[in-house]
Amino acid sequence: IDNVSLRPKVLLMYLEELSDPKMVLPKMKELSKSIHIVVMMPRYTAVIKDKLIEHTNSKLQNHKYLELAFHKVGVHFVNTIEELTNLSMIFTKVKKNSNDEGFPFVLSNSFFLTIEALSLLDRKGIKAYEVRGESKLKLDEFYAVPNKTELEYLKMIEYLFSLPDISEIILSFTKDDRIEFYKLVAGIERLKKDFNKEIIASVLEVDHKTNPHTILSKYNVPNYKYLENAIYSYSEYKKMGSKRDKISRHFITDLADDKKKDIQSLISYGIKKSEPTLPYSESKKILKLYGLLFTDEYESELKTDLSHKTLVEIDLTRDVYESLEYGDIGV
Numbered sequence: 001i002d003n004v005s006l007r008p009k010v011l012l013m014y015l016e017e018l019s020d021p022k023m024v025l026p027k028m029k030e031l032s033k034s035i036h037i038v039v040m041m042p043r044y045t046a047v048i049k050d051k052l053i054e055h056t057n058s059k060l061q062n063h064k065y066l067e068l069a070f071h072k073v074g075v076h077f078v079n080t081i082e083e084l085t086n087l088s089m090i091f092t093k094v095k096k097n098s099n100d101e102g103f104p105f106v107l108s109n110s111f112f113l114t115i116e117a118l119s120l121l122d123r124k125g126i127k128a129y130e131v132r133g134e135s136k137l138k139l140d141e142f143y144a145v146p147n148k149t150e151l152e153y154l155k156m157i158e159y160l161f162s163l164p165d166i167s168e169i170i171l172s173f174t175k176d177d178r179i180e181f182y183k184l185v186a187g188i189e190r191l192k193k194d195f196n197k198e199i200i201a202s203v204l205e206v207d208h209k210t211n212p213h214t215i216l217s218k219y220n221v222p223n224y225k226y227l228e229n230a231i232y233s234y235s236e237y238k239k240m241g242s243k244r245d246k247i248s249r250h251f252i253t254d255l256a257d258d259k260k261k262d263i264q265s266l267i268s269y270g271i272k273k274s275e276p277t278l279p280y281s282e283s284k285k286i287l288k289l290y291g292l293l294f295t296d297e298y299e300s301e302l303k304t305d306l307s308h309k310t311l312v313e314i315d316l317t318r319d320v321y322e323s324l325e326y327g328d329i330g331v
Contacts, residue, residue: 001031010036010091012084018066025073032074036091039070040078076236083232090222090233094198102167103129104234105160107153109179113172113204113227120231121170126238129166150184157188161195168198170234172227173212175205181212189219200237202230259289 011031018024028037070077078084106117106128121128131139142148142156160166171188173179188199201223203212216223224230263286270278278286 001027007031007035010038010088012088013037013039015039015041021066021069025069028070028075029073036076036087037074038076038078038084038087038091040081040084041066042079082229086224086229086233087236089224090200090237093217093220093222094237102165103127104168104170105129105131105166106170106172107156107160108172109148109153109176110172110174113174113202116227117170117172117202117231120228121235124231124235126235129163135163147178150179150181150187153179153184154187154191157191157199161191161197166197168200168234170230171199171201172230173201173203175203181215185212185215185219185221188221192221200224200230200234202227263289 031037067077076087078087104121104126106114106121108114108117118128138159139156142152142159145152157169157171160169191197192199199221201216201221202225203216203223204225204227213223213225222230222233224233266278266282266286270282
């Protein structure tokens with residue numbers, strides 16, 4: 001944090017536990033304002049649990065809570081090396097902040113890949129730019145050109161970048177001998193600078209004589225062989241704009257009125273008893289109503305002192321989200 005000259009574009013971390021979240025998370029939040037941080041933790045399974053305890057005596061914390069905590073401080077959380085390398089590709093080749101206001105546009109030389117890209121974006125909850133009116137007529141003129149070369153695609157990209165509602169272009173290509181990739185990517189680099197917008201590329205087939213992935217990387221265009229990896233990386237990139245401090249609905253959804261009443265009654269019951277803490281059974285009911293469930297493996301470890309271990313989990317959540325409220329009830 002203190003040495004700007006040593007900061008990379010991306011910090012990749014492998015963690016088995018976080019022994020002092022109160023100390024580490026605020027530092028992560030500060031550092032994530034200027035660089036991307038990606039944390040990988042091993043999946044919580046019985047086999048991995050035994051191996052990690054044997055190797056490092058790791059506490060194996062409940063990753064659901066840590067994932068929420070990392071999201072809050074602007075850190076990406078992944079479980080696989082593939083996800084780690086995919087994010088490393090896009091974060092080293094694009095600017096730190098994304099444009100939250102615009103929409104992506106899918107440009108491809110394959111109808112199948114266009115449909116697949118739009119489907120993948122929809123599954124990620126990302127709305128693609130809809131071409132209408134005069135813009136559609138203009139693009140139809142480009143698409144009407146037979147046997148398009150890199151010049152036609154560069155004209156399309158230039159026109160698309162000129163539209164204020166388009167924030168990025170997702171370029172998805174199959175092998176096309178009519179396109180000279182060196183000329184295409186050199187032109188893309190110029191257009192990116194002129195319009196201050198980004199392109200994320202997916203090239204399905206690799207020509208080993210003139211490898212398009214090598215050329216794209218040379219000109220700082222994030223590129224992937226498979227469209228699924230490109231869309232996954234793009235969706236993570238878009239999450240880290242100005243909206244990143246909002247809790248992801250993937251973890252906690254809006255509470256229905258009946259759940260709010262159930263939670264309030266549990267809390268009121270605890271207040272009437274004048275006990276300093278809620279017992280394990282009530283604590284667990286509240287967590288379940290919020291959608292924060294214990295896994296069977298984690299519950300099997302809670303053989304003694306159940307109330308204390310449950311309260312540790314609640315306390316971690318509370319420290320990280322003390323300013324947030326879900327519905328009418330603060331956690």
